[in-house]
Amino acid sequence: MGEAFTVITMETPEASLPRLGLERQNPALLANSASTAPTGSVEPSAPSEITDEVLMQQYLGGSNAAFDRLYARHRQPLYRLLLRLLPRRALADEVFQDVWLRVVSHRSSWQPTVPFRAWLLRIARNRAIDTLRQARPEQSGESADALIESTADSDPTPEVALSRFESARRLEIALASLPESQRETFLLRAEFGLGHDEIAELTGVGAETAKSRLRYAYARLREALGA
Amino acid sequence: MTSGNEMGRDEDIALRAYAELPRALPPPEIEARVLAAAHAINPAGSRRRSLRWTSRLATAAVAVLAFGLSWRAIEFQTRTPIAAPDSAAAPTMRPAFEEGDSPAKPKSRAAMTDRYEPSPTPSSRDASLPAEPGRAAPEPMSPAANSPATSAGAAENANRRERQAPPRSAARPFPGATGEAEADAEAGSGVGVTLGRGNAAPGTDARAGAEAAEAETATDAAALGTALGAADEESLPTLKSAAEVQSAARPSGRFADGPLDKEIPGQDLPRADPAPPLATPPPSDSLPERKQESRAAPAALGETPVTPVDQRNVDPVSVDSIEDASTSLEAALIAVRAARARGDNEHARALLDAIARMHGARSIPQDLQTLLR
Numbered sequence: 263m264g265e266a267f268t269v270i271t272m273e274t275p276e277a278s279l280p281r282l283g284l285e286r287q288n289p290a291l292l293a294n295s296a297s298t299a300p301t302g303s304v305e306p307s308a309p310s311e312i313t314d315e316v317l318m319q320q321y322l323g324g325s326n327a328a329f330d331r332l333y334a335r336h337r338q339p340l341y342r343l344l345l346r347l348l349p350r351r352a353l354a355d356e357v358f359q360d361v362w363l364r365v366v367s368h369r370s371s372w373q374p375t376v377p378f379r380a381w382l383l384r385i386a387r388n389r390a391i392d393t394l395r396q397a398r399p400e401q402s403g404e405s406a407d408a409l410i411e412s413t414a415d416s417d418p419t420p421e422v423a424l425s426r427f428e429s430a431r432r433l434e435i436a437l438a439s440l441p442e443s444q445r446e447t448f449l450l451r452a453e454f455g456l457g458h459d460e461i462a463e464l465t466g467v468g469a470e471t472a473k474s475r476l477r478y479a480y481a482r483l484r485e486a487l488g489a
Numbered sequence: 490m491t492s493g494n495e496m497g498r499d500e501d502i503a504l505r506a507y508a509e510l511p512r513a514l515p516p517p518e519i520e521a522r523v524l525a526a527a528h529a530i531n532p533a534g535s536r537r538r539s540l541r542w543t544s545r546l547a548t549a550a551v552a553v554l555a556f557g558l559s560w561r562a563i564e565f566q567t568r569t570p571i572a573a574p575d576s577a578a579a580p581t582m583r584p585a586f587e588e589g590d591s592p593a594k595p596k597s598r599a600a601m602t603d604r605y606e607p608s609p610t611p612s613s614r615d616a617s618l619p620a621e622p623g624r625a626a627p628e629p630m631s632p633a634a635n636s637p638a639t640s641a642g643a644a645e646n647a648n649r650r651e652r653q654a655p656p657r658s659a660a661r662p663f664p665g666a667t668g669e670a671e672a673d674a675e676a677g678s679g680v681g682v683t684l685g686r687g688n689a690a691p692g693t694d695a696r697a698g699a700e701a702a703e704a705e706t707a708t709d710a711a712a713l714g715t716a717l718g719a720a721d722e723e724s725l726p727t728l729k730s731a732a733e734v735q736s737a738a739r740p741s742g743r744f745a746d747g748p749l750d751k752e753i754p755g756q757d758l759p760r761a762d763p764a765p766p767l768a769t770p771p772p773s774d775s776l777p778e779r780k781q782e783s784r785a786a787p788a789a790l791g792e793t794p795v796t797p798v799d800q801r802n803v804d805p806v807s808v809d810s811i812e813d814a815s816t817s818l819e820a821a822l823i824a825v826r827a828a829r830a831r832g833d834n835e836h837a838r839a840l841l842d843a844i845a846r847m848h849g850a851r852s853i854p855q856d857l858q859t860l861l862r
């Protein structure tokens with residue numbers, strides 16, 4: 263238990279960093295790596311990795327490469343978060359682009375004392391909430407299938423693909439059936455590895471509330487998965 | 490504890506299942522749009538270009554500054570030997586002066602011979618000075634004026650005074666005097682501060698020189714004697730004072746070096762006592778006699794007779810001034826000689842007594858010992 267928890271907390275931010283250049287050069291490599299590297303088992307980041315704050319300051323100082331690295335770190339978890347928070351993929355694309363454009367345009371309002379990830383997630387959450395208010399999610403089994411299909415990778419064998427498709431479909435449906443607060447809390451935990459306190463601070467609730475939301479979300483997902 | 494374990498198990502299952510979900514990536518066009526917007530804020534190369542431009546400008550500025558400083562340093566080094574009033578500069582300037590390379594200098598050499606003549610007695614000065622061609626004004630000298638450094642200071646003072654008199658310089662009523670003052674200031678070595686006195690036309694500036702001489706005190710006269718005593722014939726040109734410069738530049742309405750009979754209209758200032766005719770020099774103030782007086786002046790502190798320089802001064806020395814040390818020994822001795830020359834032996838004895846009390850009997854020259862009571 264504890265090991266799994268530790269691995270999960272180390273995963274997301276650095277996962278996509280070394281892949282950005284390779285993805286653009288060879289999309290097949292991206293597909294293979296995406297299919298073989300699940301979110302919870304991403305390789306740990308190097309201890310000497312430059313922090314988000316340093317990269318942001320370098321970008322403010324005129325370094326475009328720093329922004330590229332920053333974008334590579336956060337683009338995938340942010341996109342997955344938005345993809346599962348918002349009812350349609352088009353909305354997720356729109357919000358994703360808008361969030362990053364806001365990061366660029368409001369870069370001067372960022373303060374080095376504030377963690378960049380928290381600032382980025384706050385922008386994304388606010389933008390997603392605005393979008394959700396305009397279009398209530400109508401997540402159904404069909405939309406979950408479409409989401410799975412749109413994100414599905416090429417599998418080596420039809421049996422494996424079918425098995426993964428079924429389990430993913432169940433999970434997607436279970437996620438969609440979660441209350442928004444629980445889904446959001448679970449996604450922040452799963453995608454960004456945030457702790458209870460960070461989730462509580464970002465969502466504006468108490469730490470115990472965030473913890474209980476997580477507990478309910480885990481239980482319902484486990485029930486949906488039939489484990 | 491049980492709920493914690495259950496939560497951990499549920500979390501593990503849920504996260505593992507979530508990790509099995511296929512990864513979704515944002516569309517490439519959105520990524521390109523985002524990156525383009527981010528890069529548009531910081532145009533590639535602009536920062537590097539600006540840094541390059543700044544560094545080039547800084548390099549050019551530093552180069553110009555270094556060139557200017559080195560130029561100034563070289564200029565300063567070339568000027569320093571001339572401007573510095575050290576003794577080494579005097580010999581280097583002297584030969585050029587003596588050889589009369591400059592067209593303005595030959596007359597100055599003639600003036601050098603008469604420059605150090607002592608002032609005549611008050612009775613004969615007014616009548617004799619203007620009539621002497623090429624006569625130099627009596628020049629008060631301090632003992633320190635014998636050093637080249639002080640001569641340089643006198644040259645600078647003369648130059649400063651020339652600058653402080655713009656109307657005179659502008660009109661240049663005394664081209665000889667002013668021109669030579671400028672030439673001497675340019676030389677800057679303090680050697681041969683020659684002025685138009687020696688070159689002055691007869692009766693033009695001699696009167697001004699006499700007025701300058703009147704303004705001097707007995708102490709200055711004593712200093713003159715000391716200076717002349719220390720100077721030999723070769724070093725005489727170095728003993729020109731700023732007072733001579735001033736007296737030479739004093740407006741008299743006539744050219745010092747110009748034609749003798751030429752006058753500047755409107756410049757002939759009225760005088761309370763007009764200068765005597767040029768053609769009537771008193772025989773007692775002729776050139777050879779004054780040369781003899783000049784040679785006798787250095788011995789004023791020794792056993793030589795009292796010179797007219799001493800006689801002409803109104804004696805400010807009293808017994809009190811000697812006793813309160815406000816009068817130097819040399820000035821006091823000169824005053825004694827002057828008193829003796831006037832026939833005022835009583836005053837001379839009183840002064841000698843005071844000198845003996847203050848400085849000791851040994852400080853009194855042998856020729857004055859007879860006056861001691």
